[in-house]
Amino acid sequence: MEGRILVSEVPQNEPFDLTPWNIAHTEGARIVAILPGNEGEAVNLTEEFFSALTPSVSYDGEYMLFAGKKNASAHWQIWEMKLSTGKSRQLTFCDTDCTNPAYLPIDRFTFSKLVSNEKVKECNMLFTANLDGSNVQQITFSPQSFAALSVLKDGRVIAMEKQVYPEEGKQKMMVIRPDGTKLELFYLGAEGTYVQSRIVETENEEMLFVEKNDEVSNIVALSYNIPLHSYKTLTSDVDGEFFSVAKYKDEKLLVSYRKEQNNNFSLCEFDPVSGQIKEWHKSEGYNVLEAVVAEAYQRPKNLPSEVQLKEKAGLLMGQDINFYGIVSLHDTDVKKAQKIEILGIDSTLKVVDVEADGSFYIKIEADVPFRIQTLTGENEVVSGPGSWYYLRPNERRACVGCHTGPEVAPFNRQPLSVRKAPVKIKSNSELELNQKMKDYEH
Numbered sequence: 001m002e003g004r005i006l007v008s009e010v011p012q013n014e015p016f017d018l019t020p021w022n023i024a025h026t027e028g029a030r031i032v033a034i035l036p037g038n039e040g041e042a043v044n045l046t047e048e049f050f051s052a053l054t055p056s057v058s059y060d061g062e063y064m065l066f067a068g069k070k071n072a073s074a075h076w077q078i079w080e081m082k083l084s085t086g087k088s089r090q091l092t093f094c095d096t097d098c099t100n101p102a103y104l105p106i107d108r109f110t111f112s113k114l115v116s117n118e119k120v121k122e123c124n125m126l127f128t129a130n131l132d133g134s135n136v137q138q139i140t141f142s143p144q145s146f147a148a149l150s151v152l153k154d155g156r157v158i159a160m161e162k163q164v165y166p167e168e169g170k171q172k173m174m175v176i177r178p179d180g181t182k183l184e185l186f187y188l189g190a191e192g193t194y195v196q197s198r199i200v201e202t203e204n205e206e207m208l209f210v211e212k213n214d215e216v217s218n219i220v221a222l223s224y225n226i227p228l229h230s231y232k233t234l235t236s237d238v239d240g241e242f243f244s245v246a247k248y249k250d251e252k253l254l255v256s257y258r259k260e261q262n263n264n265f266s267l268c269e270f271d272p273v274s275g276q277i278k279e280w281h282k283s284e285g286y287n288v289l290e291a292v293v294a295e296a297y298q299r300p301k302n303l304p305s306e307v308q309l310k311e312k313a314g315l316l317m318g319q320d321i322n323f324y325g326i327v328s329l330h331d332t333d334v335k336k337a338q339k340i341e342i343l344g345i346d347s348t349l350k351v352v353d354v355e356a357d358g359s360f361y362i363k364i365e366a367d368v369p370f371r372i373q374t375l376t377g378e379n380e381v382v383s384g385p386g387s388w389y390y391l392r393p394n395e396r397r398a399c400v401g402c403h404t405g406p407e408v409a410p411f412n413r414q415p416l417s418v419r420k421a422p423v424k425i426k427s428n429s430e431l432e433l434n435q436k437m438k439d440y441e442h
Helices: 426-442
Strands: 005-011 028-032 042-044 051-057 063-069 077-082 087-090 098-103 108-115 123-130 145-149 157-161 172-176 185-188 206-212 217-222 239-246 254-257 266-270 277-279 286-295 313-318 338-342 348-353 360-365 373-374 382-383 396-399 423-425
Touching: 005 051, 005 277, 005 348, 028 051, 051 277, 063 098, 077 098, 098 145, 108 145, 206 239, 217 239, 239 266, 239 286, 254 277, 254 286, 338 360, 348 360, 348 423
Parallel strands: 123 145, 313 396, 360 423
Antiparallel strands: 005 028, 005 286, 028 042, 051 063, 063 077, 077 087, 098 108, 108 123, 145 157, 157 172, 172 185, 206 217, 239 254, 254 266, 266 277, 313 360, 338 348, 338 373, 373 382
């Protein structure tokens, strides 16, 4: 299979909105291997499956992860195929859908799994597991749906995220370490847009993907170094619609493309310099929507982990809750915050007085979702509640201020809050247990 291109094909009468949260509704999809230059020579690798999508090739080029559904009543599960033999083995055995797999650097993989419980309501969470399916570990814990898109060369997972509770939020591109720590924003598109494809990392440290709105879809490039401020489109002058993009060779790209809406998507070669598009593969009765080359890839860095499962909490320090964006409220007449309120899923966990410099330092139960809003001394809301957070066991995180963005550096001073022990925040489960103990004693 070396050098062949693996593509996902979806029947033309099926909806092909393969955004990460809709993939489980696709029926009759298949993964096909084609040889460039040999028109018509295609091998269906997933004939034994009712539906199969999202091929991901191992770093040695010998295996393929994919999401597959054996029959109409089965859940989507993660499978691995040895490309030289075409034999597959099942890696996940979940009672809900598992989708969007990607290889991690050393003998593990990540995937999305539908989770439903009191903590997160119903979301697609990120998990990791060994390549034999053992040692499954959940790495996201907030009421936001996640879908892994790829693994960057620096070892972090890049994923799409969308809040689902208490209301639906905007789609964001996030990065996260494979142990679930250091989740942060990587890219946020304009209003009305969403990322439709996987992320491609090029040799010149650009990130490529297809971004879509109601009218057009374009191949977008971001700089790895400044992803929030380096947006550019590669196809603004190209007529037609794109669905996905993949690296090929000689700076050429493989794209899923169609000239007009009543056409099916086909696999094409795209030259981003000249803007020329050359059709390579089309499939009668199918839309060709994803592509990846069966070859060896650069293995990402294997990042060390700070997670210690024996620890039951994580630490969060905020330097100044009255620092917004790049503006400090200390020298203005605007009403300033003096407290933070830690909000759980359904109730307040604690209200904490901040120090004179606006800093706070808290210790909170690991893997518990929470949000923060700032309050005046009279308990009036100043800002928030913000995005959902969680801390992994033994994780230590810090923020500069409120909504400052990851590109803002902190002032060079020691916050007053870290000169004391952190304020302990009890989760709802701990509070309920304490109340039950009090009732029992009474």
